[in-house]
Amino acid sequence: MKSTISLNRAVLLALSCSLLAACGENQTEKAPPVTINTDPFPSTYQPMASEPTLITNVTIIDGIGGMIESGSVLMLDGKISAVGDTTKVPEGTVVIDGTGKWLTPGIIDVHSHLGVYATPEANAHSDGNEATNPVTAQVWAEHSIWPQDPGFSRALAGGVTSLQILPGSANLVGGRAVTVKNVPNRVVQEMKFPGAPYGMKMACGENPKRVYGNKGGPGTRMGNVAGYRQAWADAQEYQEKWDRYYAEYAADKDPKVPKRDLKLETLAGVLKGEIIVHMHCYRADDMGTMLDVMKEFNYQIGSFHHAVESYKIADRLAQNNVCSSMWADWWGFKMEAYDGIKENIPMVHAAGACAIVHSDSDLGIQRLNQEAAKAWSDGKRAGIDISEADAWTWLTSNAAKSLGIFDKTGSIELGKQADLVLWSENPFSTYAQANKVYIDGALAYDRDDPASWPVSDFELGQPGEGDSK
Template sequence: MTRTALPLAVGLAALVTTGAQGAPSPIPAPAVARPVPTAPEAFPSTYRPLPSVQTAIVNASILTAAGDRIDHGTVVMDGGKIIAVGADVTAPAGAKIIDGTDKWVTPGVIDAHSHLGVFPAPGVQGHADGNENIDPYTAHVWAEHSIWPQDPVFNKARAGGVTTLLILPGSANLFGGRGVAVKNVPSVTEQAMKFPGAPSVLKMACGENPKGRYGSRGRAPATRMGEVAGFRKAWIDAAEYARKWDAYEKKQASGGAGEAPKRDLGLETMAGVLKGKILVQNHCYRADEMAVMIDVSKEFGYKTRAFHHAVEAYKIADLLRENDICVATWATRWGFKMEAYDGIEENTAILAKKGVCVAIHSDEQRLTQRLNVESAVALAAGRRAGIDISEAEAVKWFTLNPAKVMGIADKTGSLEVGKNADVVLWSRDPFSVYAIAEKVFIDGALVQDAENPAGNYRSDFELGQPNGDI
């Protein structure tokens, strides 16, 4: 309808009404933009650091993951943060002193691909909560809603120096759901472990797992081409969902009215990826499949944070570097299924030499206790192939680079002033199979002490087992 200008007197008369007493009512104020209401954060972290005291580890060999090795160095922790690190640092008066002579210090170990708590020990059907394997599209589920904090392997991981983990859904589905970063602290609730400020992630999976799961049931996807078609269809739906919400919020912000679109938890997660708020962690083994998934991400405008397992990543190292995509992998695991047939122990070293951010992950309960040793396997394999990488660089594979995968490298992963005091004191060179994590600190609090095993935490489940056996 075309609007025509009214004469001034008529226009004012139209804006003024007469009240019950005959007095004119005030002219209404013009509409102004009002903020779009925001819902409270769902399932917020309730994590609070454990009590700590100012502590200095002195005269140790230090691998900071931020520079060269420091010999006869000191690390000072206070208020949950690293406040000093170096060879010329003097321990503050009154600090608790720990003698690091002949010992080594690293940042806390970080596992960027874990299923602790969602596939806890003991491994029985009643505990199998990591795969919502009833549909290939389950972006609506959140791993944190399955985490059992009493999983005794959290304690065993802590004994291996693990201070932070990314807990992911399994790989049965194209879209497995959201993952969550947790602090490896004793807890009764998952919220009290949840890493404050860490971004959410979306687990995706390509290759043998989804097509095998659903193809065997006579359902799609039954092939790799069916998987890619499924990804593309889902992203088309997510983009449309995001557009509807953008249009609604824009209208609300300008003072308009209208009913909000109905929330869809799966599309909401995927829309968060398209807006850059949720990080994609993609289970993918073969080089050709990773290249295809990079093309899918470019078609729909999202970014893959890391390819996980990625045993053929060495074949496309340049492509991964150019697209700023990390790799989370193992050193070993050759041939345990067809898509692992070209896995080689030199994978990590080749990627690192090419400038790719690479992390050593676990994916299971035993390896999470020995990520330093798995890194040593990768380091040795590289050196045998003529790729000479220093320990000062390789320590990033189980500290800083996993933090990058998880989007928390500004908070943890290296021994730098101002970062969280997540620290491990090792009995010897951490790349030795004989190294023991003697003392483990999370936010400056001593959470594991090999010299005082009686004082270490045992979950309620362990307390019910003879000698803590599981």
């Protein structure tokens, strides 16, 4: 009897398994939802080879407001391994006596057009403004960058270790900006700062008016604002379509996949907090209006650029956590630049807002330390007492914060990337030179070794030049 029962159970079990397998064969496995690759052009940057390096007896400005006299910094495996306490130094470490010299974090320029307006200057190299529509959020600056622009090596010699490259300011929305390490390479992906968020360039005021006033608009400031608001409204609707698609998919419905729109995709990335807005804006009233639009559509402006009237609205910038990226003394070259003052940067700093010195120039980027020095001294003459150590934040930590990379660079702190500059003397001096520039702990520029300097093809001359026939 026991054997019969066991046999019947075995038959039933086999039959059940067979039926279940048959049912499984007839079921169609649910396809995964359609997803969008948000990083189709990933960084392939690889740090240059480095060796353990100790810089001793040097005056350190740490980039976050501190200064150390006769200090030491150890760079190991591309990182800052020790500050001050350098008793445990690996065997074979390169030791540099920094007596009389100064060490700072590498300069970060948040507003550059190197590569998109490359030198030699020619129409063929003018790739920064896609002035075909007021809103061109679909274009990416990195797709115009020419890594052989000699401006990169010139900036390196001025102590610039990282920079944000933006589209121009013809459009209400000019497109995506990209942050790069200042290590010229073959293609831009080999320069892209790993893990840096994308930026998005916007512009207010006179530029869009001038470009589009005779092209069907916008031709006024009110037209500009209407254009921004419509673009954000369209982006909200686009994002809602994708959110609905994923919700319906999760509910086992058969939703229709929304059509991709590259322009709205970038704008939606801003609304989701994935892309940082950098906005060309001069006048205080324009900045105030854009803060209102920011609140209406619930996104964050990282920084107003140029911003010659930031001193008038610095308290509101501080309240809204918006940086101001400024020149030291450019003013008056058009009406919206007319009310700029030399004390702008220190006044913004004194109000507790995030102040940044930027270049917007292939020449100015070579001497940003002097631009910061001018602003610092103009503030001092006006009675605004800011230490040199605090003023250096305008070039490093504040810049890094506005680009979303402060967790990686912008200060001399343990574990940060070893992006450093060894200056011949106080970098606030007109006579200071960047003696050595380190990027990820590697010696990227050595003023004493001209043979090691990066050279563009356009600096090598032409084939056959100098040949005698």
